[in-house]
């Protein structure tokens with residue numbers, strides 16, 4: 007395409023990615039809204055943009071000794087106060103917290119002429135039941151033609 011800034015016919019440079027928001031969803035999922043922009047390879051002017059909603063799956067089995075240790079601590083250090091029901095409930099009701107969500111640009115050729123741009127998102131999540139840190143990654147991509155022009 008012709009770049010309105012430098013008036014040359016240009017290709018796209020390395021995409022810029024930015025996580026706009028991220029949150030925990032239902033059924034152990036995380037989601038992130040990511041803006042991907044394609045700059046002019048010559049002058050860096052942003053030419054195209056697209057918002058991606060990237061979904062990731064948290065694949066996590068609670069570490070029971072860690073759940074028991076956490077509940078014991080919360081019960082004032084007395085392991086006798088922590089029964090299997092409490093452990094089962096803590097695991098069943100577990101919630102995840104997102105500590106950080108970051109994105110890396112994705113840029114790949116398919117065949118000789120199809121070029122895809124997108125983002126790989128990494129969430130750093132912690133389990134509320136066993137305090138285990140979990141890393142989740144997922145990506146999404148589209149052809150440049152599916153991007154919108156930056157007004």
Ligand SMILES: [Zn+2]
Pocket residue numbers: 009010011012013014016046047048049050051
């Ligand atoms: Zn340009």
Ligand SMILES: [Zn+2]
Pocket residue numbers: 066067068069100133134135136137138
């Ligand atoms: Zn857990």
